[in-house]
Amino acid sequence: MHSDILALYGRSFRAQLYLNSARGLKPLRLSRSDDSFSWTGIAEDDWLQVGSAGQSPAMNFVFRHSSSDRLYFDITLPGPPRDSSGQGSAKRLGISINGFLGFYWVADVTEPWKIEPLAMDESGLLCHLRDHLGQRVAIRPGNTMRNGQRAQWLNTLEGQVQTFVLRQA
Incomplete structure (x- = not known):
């Protein structure tokens, strides 16, 4: 791995992740329970x-370690207190049983995500996002949402493999 990439990304930081497409960078979004995805069973x-x-949501990339061609992170979504104790909480990016990416409470996810750097430029770090098994994240189109747009889910088991741009905040 190039030393510049390791110097900038081989640590913990807050960042946004964008889909890299031929038409430019596409922001990611977090689903809401009122998005009308009843066909998925996801509520x-x-x-x-x-x-x-x-913009894409801000995420915390908590550095675990690096190898010659990968950076390993826990990816968390900061949020409001989980219960009435007032203690802060974070959801950790994980994978459902059928390969969909979503944020889970920390206790449910233990494996790190792998960032495979491809190139770095003024827009950020072009990369593949891989799960703990090394499977690259892909787009899996879904049914139409209430607003008429087509849902595009991130999935590790099926779909068209994508590249992403990681932008530090």
């Missing part, structure tokens, strides 16, 4: 999808 918030009118 929870915080499933990671492509497509947002705004």
Whole structure:
């Protein structure tokens, strides 16, 4: 791995992840339970999808270690207190049983994510996002949402493999 990449990304940081497409960078979004995804059986918030009118959500990339060609992170989504104790909480990026990416409470996810750097430029770090088994993240189109847009889910088991741009905040 190039020393510049390791110097900038071989540590913990807050960043946004964007889909790299031929038409430019596409922001990611977190699903909401009112998105009308009844066909999926998913009635929870915080499933990671492509497509947002705004910016990608900020995520914490908690550095674990590096290898010659990968950076290993726990990816968390900071949030409000989980219960009435007032203690802060974070959801950790994980994978459902059928390969969909979503944020889970920390106790449910133990394996790190792998960032495979491809190139670095002024837009950020071009990379593949890989799960703990090394499977690259892909887009799996879904049914139409209430607003008429087509849902594009991130999945490790099926779909078209994508590249992403990681931008530090």
